[in-house]
Structure formats: C-alpha cells, structure tokens
Amino acid sequence: MLTESPALAAVALPAAERLVALGQTVAVAESAAGGLISATLLAVAGASKFYAGGIVMYTRQSRKTYLDLDPVALKGLAPLSEAMVMVFAAAARQSLGATWGIAELGAAGPAGTPYGHPAGSCVIGISGPVDMSVRIDTGSADREANMWRFTQEALTLLAQATGKALDQR
Numbered sequence: 797m798l799t800e801s802p803a804l805a806a807v808a809l810p811a812a813e814r815l816v817a818l819g820q821t822v823a824v825a826e827s828a829a830g831g832l833i834s835a836t837l838l839a840v841a842g843a844s845k846f847y848a849g850g851i852v853m854y855t856r857q858s859r860k861t862y863l864d865l866d867p868v869a870l871k872g873l874a875p876l877s878e879a880m881v882m883v884f885a886a887a888a889r890q891s892l893g894a895t896w897g898i899a900e901l902g903a904a905g906p907a908g909t910p911y912g913h914p915a916g917s918c919v920i921g922i923s924g925p926v927d928m929s930v931r932i933d934t935g936s937a938d939r940e941a942n943m944w945r946f947t948q949e950a951l952t953l954l955a956q957a958t959g960k961a962l963d964q965r
Contacts, residue, residue, distance in 0.1 A: 804835070804836055804839040805836070805840045805841075807836050807947065807948055808837045808839065809840055810951075810959075811837075811954040811958055812842075812843070812846055814958035814962055815846035815895075815958055816845050816846055817962060818895070818958060818962060818965075820846065820894075820925075820958075821846055821892075821894040821896065822837070822846060822847060822848060822894055822895070822898060822924075822954065823848045823849055823850060823888040823891065823892040823896070823897050823898070824847075824849070824851070824897075824899075825851055825853050825862075825884050825887065825888035825897070825898070825899040825900075826851075826853070826900040826950075827853055827854055827900060827902060828900065828904040828942070829902070829904075829943050829946045830852055830854070830904070831852045832944065832946075832947040833850070833898065833946075833947050833950050834847075834852075836951060837850075848892040848893070848894035851888075859884075862891075863884065863888065863891060864890070864891060865883065865884070865887050866883070866887075869883045870883055875909065875913075876902070876911060876913045876917060877919060878919050878929040878930070878931060880901065880919070881899050881901050882899075882921040882927065882929055884897075884899035884901065884921065885897040885898055885921035885922060885923035885929075886923040887899075889923045889924060894924075896923065896924035896925075896954070896957070896958070897921075897922070897923040897924065898920070898921070898922050898953075898954055899920070899923075900918060900920050900921075900946055900947075900950050901918065901919050902917055902932070902942070902946050903916070903917050903942075904916075904939045904942040905936065905937040905938060905939040906937040906938075907937075914933075914935075915936070915939075915942065916933055916934035916936045916942050916945075917932070918932040918933075918934075918945075918946045919931050919932070920932065920946070920949055920950045922957040924957065924961070925957075925961045925964070926957040926958075926961050926964075927957075928953055928956060928957045929953075930953055932945065932946060932949050
C-alpha cells in the first residue's frame with residue numbers, strides 16, 4: 797500500500813492507488829494551478845510508480861516549447877474550453893508516453909483571462925483509456941484558494957477516470 801504525507805498527498809491518494817493498481821502512468825500539464833497538481837501527486841510515497849512527469853505551461857511560449865500541440869487541432873477552439881483542454885491533456889500524455897494525461901487551464905485570479913473569463917474559471921481534461929473533462933467556476937478571485945480548488949478538482953477527476961478504467965477491467 798502507498799503511504800502519504802498529511803493533507804497534501806491525501807488529495808492525490810485515490811488516483812495514485814488506482815494508477816498503481818492499473819500499472820499505469822500519468823503526465824501533467826497545468827497552468828493556473830502552478831505546479832500544485834504535480835506536487836500533490838509527488839507527495840504520495842511511491843510516486844515514481846505512476847508519475848511520468850509534468851510541466852507548468854503558464855505562458856504561450858512554455859506551451860510551444862514543452863508540448864507538441866497540433867495547431868490544426870487547436871484551430872477554431874474557444875479558449876478555456878473543454879475541447880481545448882482535451883487537446884492539451886492528449887499532448888501531455890503523448891509527450892511522455894504516459895497512459896494518462898491531465899491538463900488544467902484556468903484563471904486563478906485576482907484578474908480573469910484576456911478572453912473574458914472571470915477569475916476562478918478553469919477547465920480540466922483527462923486523456924487516456926477514459927476521457928473526461930469538467931469546467932469549474934469558483935466565483936472567487938482568491939488566487940491561492942482557486943489554485944488549490946483547481947488541484948483538488950483535477951485529482952478528483954483523475955480518480956473518477958481511473959476508477960472507471962478499473963471497473964472496465
């Protein structure tokens with residue numbers, strides 16, 4: 797059984813245990829969460845069994861440099877949409893040869909996005925044996941609280957997707 801550090805790892809433990817049970821790995825591409833998704837996964841002892849790697853793609857330049865995003869796939873997609881985050885999740889998965897990719901795009905605050913999304917807006921995508929996505933709107937401009945909420949929602953979604961994959965075995 798995996799062990800955990802207090803609190804931080806507890807958020808990731810359900811997804812981590814399922815990844816280990818499946819013998820699968822995850823790659824992370826996050827923006828507004830600022831590395832918290834990766835840090836939370838890495839707080840679980842034994843993370844090397846399931847964590848393939850991750851990036852904080854906070855700027856367009858970092859997205860271009862670290863993810864091999866298909867411009868054709870992105871063309872015409874609305875910013876901060878579930879369709880767009882799924883392209884990022886697939887790119888994260890493919891870039892590290894992981895079984896799963898998780899991507900998060902959002903506006904932690906205190907300001908919103910240049911595209912008109914308010915602070916507290918986020919989309920999360922899971923690409924893998926089970927694809928899932930969700931939109932989060934916290935209604936808050938509290939940057940740190942939003943970063944943690946985005947992280948919790950991302951790891952909850954990963955736990956749901958890996959749970960479905962376990963059920964399909």
